[in-house]
Amino acid sequence: MDSSRADTSERLFSYGTLQLEAVQRQTFGRKLEGAADQLVGYGQTMLQITDPAVLATSGKSHHPMVASTGNPADRVDGTVFAITHAELMHADAYEVADYRRDSVLLASGVRAWVYVDARSPAS
Template identity: 65%
Template sequence: MPAVLLFSYGTLQDPAVQMANFGRLLEGTADQLVGFMRSLVEITDPEVVAESGLTHHPIVRASNDPADRIDGTVFRITEDELVAADAYEVDDYRRVSVKLASGLEAWVYIAA
């Protein structure tokens, strides 16, 4: 089964969140999301707050300025783990495919 690439700039990088959602710690490499700006969104889902320990999570929106970059980690995960990540992310997020600074194509969760 081919690996799926997922770029994370937020709580999916947290070992506790990874264990709760994937049952393992993920290995990844540093990369950047180009043309996006980062802010925070309030999380009201009690399960997500319990897993992350945070009431506000990072969220990104397109800025259309290639000088804007978001640091993060690109992980190689399975299709089943991508489904688990979809279930973890609240309705404020939507998953899109992007080209990272490295040239890799990866999924990322951005503002819905």
């Protein structure tokens, strides 16, 4: 196994473009393996992307964005990935300033990082 990926101690939940193989290969240099999960107590909207690098990587002008609603009935489907700390830093570099990385507890009971609306209150 590649030693740079031997320690996949970070968990990252994606509900948007980080689930796309092309974005993963550009951002992490590999296709990620993940499992379906849900973000509980969050709602989803769309954000217009203007960053040329992100537009080129994702091929999409609008990306999903989530914010806490506080309502446990609200759920956002996505995928949880096991990644390295270095890969998490690459994900931080990919996301535009409109997003903030928060630690959340997913429906499965897994604790993971997720990118949320930077204007929303911290969880």
